[in-house]
Amino acid sequence: MKNKSKKICVLVVDDEDVMRNLFTDLLTERGYEVIAVKNGLEAVEKVKEINFAIAFIDVHMPLMNGVETLMTIKKIKPQTRIVMMDSFPNALIEEARREGAITCIHKPFEINEVTDIMEEIVEQKERI
Amino acid sequence: MKEQILIIEDDEAFRKTLTNLLKKEGYSVTGVSDGFQAIELAKKSLFELIIADVRLPKGMDGIEAVSIIKGIRPEIKVIVIIITGYTDENAPVRALRMGVDDYLYKPFKMEVFLHSVERNIKMYRLEEEKKEHLEMLEKMNEELNVAQHELIQSKKELEDYSKRLEQKVEERTKQLKETQSQLVQSAKMSTIGQLGSAVAHELNNPIGGILGYAQFILQKLSKPDVVPKDFKTCKQYIAYIEEEAKRCKSIVENLLSFSRKPLIALESVDIKQLIENTLSIIRHQLELQNIKLTTNYEPKLPSISGNVNQLQQVFTNIIINAQHAMPKGGKLNIRVSTKMKDGKKHLQISFKDTGCGIPKKNLEKVFEPFFTTKEDWQSIGLGLSITYQIIKELKGIITAQSKVGKETTFTITLPVSSS
Numbered sequence: 001m002k003n004k005s006k007k008i009c010v011l012v013v014d015d016e017d018v019m020r021n022l023f024t025d026l027l028t029e030r031g032y033e034v035i036a037v038k039n040g041l042e043a044v045e046k047v048k049e050i051n052f053a054i055a056f057i058d059v060h061m062p063l064m065n066g067v068e069t070l071m072t073i074k075k076i077k078p079q080t081r082i083v084m085m086d087s088f089p090n091a092l093i094e095e096a097r098r099e100g101a102i103t104c105i106h107k108p109f110e111i112n113e114v115t116d117i118m119e120e121i122v123e124q125k126e127r128i
Numbered sequence: 129m130k131e132q133i134l135i136i137e138d139d140e141a142f143r144k145t146l147t148n149l150l151k152k153e154g155y156s157v158t159g160v161s162d163g164f165q166a167i168e169l170a171k172k173s174l175f176e177l178i179i180a181d182v183r184l185p186k187g188m189d190g191i192e193a194v195s196i197i198k199g200i201r202p203e204i205k206v207i208v209i210i211i212t213g214y215t216d217e218n219a220p221v222r223a224l225r226m227g228v229d230d231y232l233y234k235p236f237k238m239e240v241f242l243h244s245v246e247r248n249i250k251m252y253r254l255e256e257e258k259k260e261h262l263e264m265l266e267k268m269n270e271e272l273n274v275a276q277h278e279l280i281q282s283k284k285e286l287e288d289y290s291k292r293l294e295q296k297v298e299e300r301t302k303q304l305k306e307t308q309s310q311l312v313q314s315a316k317m318s319t320i321g322q323l324g325s326a327v328a329h330e331l332n333n334p335i336g337g338i339l340g341y342a343q344f345i346l347q348k349l350s351k352p353d354v355v356p357k358d359f360k361t362c363k364q365y366i367a368y369i370e371e372e373a374k375r376c377k378s379i380v381e382n383l384l385s386f387s388r389k390p391l392i393a394l395e396s397v398d399i400k401q402l403i404e405n406t407l408s409i410i411r412h413q414l415e416l417q418n419i420k421l422t423t424n425y426e427p428k429l430p431s432i433s434g435n436v437n438q439l440q441q442v443f444t445n446i447i448i449n450a451q452h453a454m455p456k457g458g459k460l461n462i463r464v465s466t467k468m469k470d471g472k473k474h475l476q477i478s479f480k481d482t483g484c485g486i487p488k489k490n491l492e493k494v495f496e497p498f499f500t501t502k503e504d505w506q507s508i509g510l511g512l513s514i515t516y517q518i519i520k521e522l523k524g525i526i527t528a529q530s531k532v533g534k535e536t537t538f539t540i541t542l543p544v545s546s547s
Contacts, residue, residue: 016333016336016337018333018334018336018337018368018371018372019333019336019337021337021368022336022337022340022341022344022368025341025344025361025365026340026344029348060329087328087329087332087333087336088328088329088332107332107333107335107336108332108335108336108337108338108339108340109336109339109340110339110340110343111339111340111343111344111347112343
């Protein structure tokens with residue numbers, strides 16, 4: 001499946017239902033194409049099929065944690081921007097930054113933190 | 129050494145007789161013939177006994193001479209034996225006035241004389257002894273007084289010391305109590321710290337949902353072109369908020385039941401009924417996972433004293449753990465029976481699964497708070513520790529047995545209510 005129209009594709013990787021729903025509802029309304037998955041394995045499968053402009057990845061997940069997911073995605077589609085999410089201070093966040101995450105947001109976050117990041121991406125795309 | 133005796137007697141032969149007699153008895157004897165000689169001698173030496181004839185030459189009679197001799201050392205006792213003839217009428221009175229120990233009339237038998245000397249010497253010795261004893265007693269008394277005084281001193285010092293010690297002990301106890309409460313506080317803080325990250329994770333996700341949706345709703349409804357469809361969507365979002373808030377509530381409740389002992393109402397509980405109720409909720413998901421469920425209830429089971437909600441929490445926790453231990457399916461058997469323990473009737477509830485088992489080293493820790501082997505962060509390891517607390521409060525016990533790779537059995541024993 002390739003990108004339809006000029007919609008920006010956003011990947012959300014989080015085992016929490018409410019988080020996936022929130023991202024989906026929020027960003028879809030703003031005109032983005034949102035794919036939300038529960039874990040790293042599913043995320044990697046989607047990344048193979050679709051070109052995502054950005055992926056929001058939770059650091060703590062079962063099966064594959066956020067950093068492992070990040071690294072695998074980077075191998076497949078290195079241009080994918082990665083934003084890490086966490087719910088308390090921990091060492092994995094530092095590791096994620098080192099592995100190339102562009103930034104990190106901390107739960108509970110304000111929705112404008114997410115929308116600001118999206119706007120920046122749109123601007124970058126328009127500049128090109 | 130025997131005493132020194134002075135004989136004042138001018139009759140030489142008589143004097144010698146007396147002298148020899150006394151020397152034979154072992155005394156040291158000096159003889160003089162008149163008072164003046166006697167006085168001279170007495171000034172130089174100390175005589176314990178003076179034997180004096182009343183009739184003496186040179187104008188000084190025996191009584192005078194002895195009187196003067198006594199005056200040389202007035203504080204010292206001298207035994208005086210006066211020898212006299214019957215013709216000295218005043219002599220006895222004078223002698224008495226001077227102080228005489230014995231009075232012998234001439235002629236007298238030698239035994240009488242000797243007897244007198246010995247008797248008087250004996251009395252003298254006794255007196256001396258008595259004096260010595262008295263002195264000794266006085267000295268001892270003095271020492272005892274001093275000792276007693278010192279004792280009183282020491283006692284007082286001891287009391288003071290004891291008082292100071294008590295004060296110090298009080299202070300130290302106070303310090304220790306403070307330290308102890310600090311340590312307890314630290315331990316609590318450390319536990320809360322540990323709790324902290326687990327709680328943060330557990331709570332921050334639902335709170336994230338609440339905050340996110342709340343802000344999203346506000347945004348939507350603040351737009352100038354709000355349409356009815358928006359209200360419908362927002363209603364859904366508000367339902368999410370409600371759900372997540374309830375989730376937070378139960379997380380906090382779980383937390384508090386670990387850290388605090390809430391007063392829970394006890395009631396009479398039919399365990400079979402309770403287990404069946406619990407199963408009615410989870411039976412379906414067990415089936416979906418290919419877990420074969422069997423139950424064995426002993427007939428006519430007595431009821432136990434407990435709280436329905438708490439016990440349901442306990443059973444759910446154990447069954448869900450069993451479910452997680454058998455991801456590819458298996459068997460779960462629940463058995464309830466009665467058992468005598470410490471002479472009292474108890475109910476025994478066992479949950480046996482055919483799951484992956486618990487290694488021995490973990491088995492000891494399985495009821496500890498925050499102990500979890502689950503990789504996913506949704507399990508913070510409080511379930512079994514809360515279960516343990518609940519059972520303990522009901523005066524029961526819970527144990528776990530396991531064979532790795534084969535099976536695990538959790539057994540709960542609860543006292544039957546006495547009513």
